[in-house]
Structures are given as C-alpha cells and as structure tokens.
Amino acid sequence: MSVRTAPVEIAFDTEEEKVVRVGATVRRPMAASSPSVHALLAHLEAVGFEGAPRVLGVDGRDREILTFVEGETAARPLPAWAVSDETLAALAVLLRRFHDAAESFVPPPGAVWEQGSQADESPELVGHCDVTPENVVFRPGPSGGPLPYALIDFDLARPTTRLFDVVTTLRHWAPIADPIDRDPLQRSMDIGPRLRLFCDAYGLAGRDRLRLLDTARTRLGRSYVATRTRALTLGGDWARRWAGGAGERIRRAGAWLDAHEDELRRHLVGSD
Structure with missing residues (x-):
C-alpha cells in the first residue's frame, strides 16, 4: 500500500x-x-x-x-485489495460518474490535447484515457478497506468515447494482457468474468458490449503507435518504456485477445 x-x-x-x-x-x-x-x-x-x-x-x-488528493495509490506489485472484484466494480462506478459529469463539458475554442493521441471518430466526451493503477486514489470504503475514490493525472485526457475509455481502463484492471505481462496476483485470473463484472457495474449498454473486444483491438493498435511516437518525439520516460519492451507487451496483449476472443465474448454478451 x-x-x-x-x-x-x-x-x-x-x-x-x-x-x-x-x-x-x-x-x-x-x-x-x-x-x-x-x-x-x-x-x-x-x-x-x-x-x-x-x-x-x-x-x-x-x-x-x-x-493534492489525499489517499492511497496501489504500489507494484499490486496488493490483493487492488485487484479484488470489489475494487473493479467500484472503479467502474467511479468511471461512470466521471463520464456522466464530463459529458456536458464543452472544450474551449482551439482546445489542444496531448500530442501523440489519435482522435476518435465521433467523440462523445473528453475522457481520462489513462486510468492505470498509478492514477487512481483509494480511500477507505464502507467495510474499511481501500476503494477507488478519485482519478488523478489527467494529462492524457482527450476527446473520445465512453467505450474507448472503458477499454483503456480494462486494459490495466481486468487486465487485457498476456499472463506473462500481468502483475503476479493477476496472472491466474479468469478475465472474462472480470470484464462482465466491470461492464455490469458501469452499466455498459449491450451494443457497446458487442463492440468492446473489437474496440480493445483498435485501442491496442493505437497504443502501439502512440507509445512508439512519444518515445521518438518526447524521449524521457516514454523512451525508457519503449526500450523496456512496451511495444512487445502491447503485441502480446493483442495476440492473447485474439486467442481468447470467443471465451471473452461469451462472458460479455451471454445470458446469466
């Protein structure tokens, strides 16, 4: 912690x-x-x-x-409370509340967003676009244990869709990743039920659940290009991430998604 x-x-x-x-x-x-x-x-x-x-x-x-938002962030390797079903559902609720609040935001004329981001077609709102464990602040919940309270580090915020921001969040928290690249406590997790749990807690519409995996595939492709671009143009931490295998991890996540798509889709859109 x-x-x-x-x-x-x-x-x-x-x-x-x-x-x-x-x-x-x-x-x-x-x-x-x-x-x-x-x-x-x-x-x-x-x-x-x-x-x-x-x-x-x-x-x-x-x-x-x-x-400064008081609270706790989850250090890596992630602790059990950060990868629990309760945390995942609470994060979905927090993201939904943020989206509902952001939906009425009208960006100022000439608004500029973080370079290296690829604009989404028909954006619905300005999303956070970087809901990683490092960017979620936890506070004690009703049972006393830490639960998601706030989002921080909005530097990658940009016009997007609800679904794209959901997918970006699930990339890290479900997670949509090859087991070799997950945190230790995430490696043996059954990801399909976690996708369903998040979507249920968020209240994601059925039509968006049908599109979620295809959107995840699109997101991985864009993430590869954006990370490589930022590494080349911005250097610093982005260059270190790329040199440390960020591109390979994204490619492995895409291959894992392809291999498990049918199973994941059954959890997303199947009946209880």
Missing part, C-alpha cells in the same frame, strides 16, 4: 523532479494541453464531481497548481 502523504517539495517523478508536492498542492510544468485540461477539471468541479483534483492556478515558475 502506497500512502500519498509527503512533506513540502517532494518529487513524485524523479526525472528532473518535474512533478512535486508543495504543501496541499501538486505542481507540474505547464504543457500545451494544460489549459484544456484545466477547463475540464474546472467543469468537473462546477458540476459537483469530487473524484478529481481542483485547479488553483499557475505559480511563478510556470507550473500548474492542482490540489
């Missing part, structure tokens, strides 16, 4: 200490997409969605100022 508490001016990202906590705030350098992301976060606050940071402005070093 990784507790997100820290003293003043401690770095979250060791690369040039780009992201730091300053008291009750988080600071990171402004990017071209930051004003658009700030507009989204301001909208979420205005409509009463509590599961995201608040924008407080820009400091004298041209760093965005966001509220």
Whole structure:
C-alpha cells in the first residue's frame, strides 16, 4: 500500500523532479494541453464531481497548481485489495460518474490535447484515457478497506468515447494482457468474468458490449503507435518504456485477445 502523504517539495517523478508536492498542492510544468485540461477539471468541479483534483492556478515558475488528493495509490506489485472484484466494480462506478459529469463539458475554442493521441471518430466526451493503477486514489470504503475514490493525472485526457475509455481502463484492471505481462496476483485470473463484472457495474449498454473486444483491438493498435511516437518525439520516460519492451507487451496483449476472443465474448454478451 502506497500512502500519498509527503512533506513540502517532494518529487513524485524523479526525472528532473518535474512533478512535486508543495504543501496541499501538486505542481507540474505547464504543457500545451494544460489549459484544456484545466477547463475540464474546472467543469468537473462546477458540476459537483469530487473524484478529481481542483485547479488553483499557475505559480511563478510556470507550473500548474492542482490540489493534492489525499489517499492511497496501489504500489507494484499490486496488493490483493487492488485487484479484488470489489475494487473493479467500484472503479467502474467511479468511471461512470466521471463520464456522466464530463459529458456536458464543452472544450474551449482551439482546445489542444496531448500530442501523440489519435482522435476518435465521433467523440462523445473528453475522457481520462489513462486510468492505470498509478492514477487512481483509494480511500477507505464502507467495510474499511481501500476503494477507488478519485482519478488523478489527467494529462492524457482527450476527446473520445465512453467505450474507448472503458477499454483503456480494462486494459490495466481486468487486465487485457498476456499472463506473462500481468502483475503476479493477476496472472491466474479468469478475465472474462472480470470484464462482465466491470461492464455490469458501469452499466455498459449491450451494443457497446458487442463492440468492446473489437474496440480493445483498435485501442491496442493505437497504443502501439502512440507509445512508439512519444518515445521518438518526447524521449524521457516514454523512451525508457519503449526500450523496456512496451511495444512487445502491447503485441502480446493483442495476440492473447485474439486467442481468447470467443471465451471473452461469451462472458460479455451471454445470458446469466
């Protein structure tokens, strides 16, 4: 369990200490997409969605100022509470609440989103597009155990569809991955029932369940291209991920999906 508490001016990202906590705030350098992301976060606050940071402005070093969301994040290897069915269902509910809140957001004229992202056809909303275990803050739930409370790190947010954001989330949390690339406690999991559990908790429509696996295949292909592009153009952590085998992991996930498609589809659209 990784507790997100820290003293003043401690770095979250060791690369040039780009992201730091300053008291009750988080600071990171402004990017071209930051004003658009700030507009989204301001909208979420205005409509009463509590599961995201608040924008407080820009400091004298041209760093965005966001509220620090108190809670815990799941350190790797993921603990049992982070991969439980209860967590998966609660995450689906949190993502649905975020989507419902974001649906009424109108991006500002000339909005810019993170480079390297491929635009979706007929986007429905601005999605998070990076709901990884590192980007979910947990707080104690009704039973006392940690449950998803908030989403953080909206730097990859962009116009997309509900289904595409669902698939991106399931890629990490079901997970849609070859067992060799999953966290230890995920390796023996039966993924089909977990896909069904998430979709049920989210309330995903039947027509979208029919399209989920094809969308996952599209998402993997785009992820391969986007990761390679960011590695070549941005370098840094993206280049390290690529050198560390990110492309191979994406390819293995696609092959695993192809091999298990019929079984997964039965769980998604079959009757109880």
